[in-house]
Amino acid sequence: MLKPKKGRLLISEPSMEDSNFFRSVILLAVHNKNESVGFVLNQPTKVKVHHLIEDFPKSSFPIYIGGPVERNSLHYVHTLGEKIEGSQEILDGLYWGGDFQLVKKMVENNEVDSSNIRFFAGYSGWDEAQLLKEIRENTWITVPADKESCMKLSSNKELWSSFIKKMDAKYAIWTNLPADPFLN
Structure with a gap:
């Protein structure tokens, strides 16, 4: 099993009780000894960025729920690299953040689309060894990431299932489990 690190994905186990992370796929943007x-x-969500940010150009960019922490904060992951000053590379060709005024200008000028930027309300966060503990408890499986998979627009179940199908055959049964196994 891979250890968590910046640029890897966390795949939730299929029956996670925390609704914030039910069958979720999480891109790790930071992982160090102090935090993840x-x-x-x-x-x-059905909410568009311009519905939340008053001076954001009208566009079709949806907001994704990034996690339960600071849901009133806006984050973005993109493939625009050096075009957006202040961006932090997460993995080869995939970046987090940067100059938001420049992002707004690029949206206004139709220089970006949903294939190269995603917006998130909030984030998922763990203190010190919390994530490692959850991985040891089999709450999460860590897998490699690539920018194409991270930028693919897909629903909760589709993306989660697509990663499960790429994993070891012992996880294949996960895709057939009902959301609530007690109703089976």
Whole structure:
């Protein structure tokens, strides 16, 4: 099993009781001895960025729920690299944050689309050894990430299932488990 690190994905076990992370796929943007920070890639909302940010250009960019921490904060993950000053590289070709005024200008000028930027309300966060403990308890499985998979627009179940199917065959049964096994 891979250890967590910046640029890897966390795949939740299928019966996670915490609804914030039910069948979720999380991109780790930070992982060090003090903290871990990530964004849930498969919890889109019907809310658009311009509905939340008053001076954001009208656009079709949906907001994703990044996690339960600071849901009033806006984050973005993108493939625009050096085009957005202040961006932090998460993995090869995938970045977090940067100059928000420049992002707004790029949206206004139609220089970006949903294939190269995603917006998140809040984030997922863990203190010190909390994430490692949860991984030892089999709450999460750590897998490699690539920018294409992270930027793919997909629903909760589709993205989660697609990663499970790529994993070891012993996890294949997970995709067939009901949301609530006690109703089976």
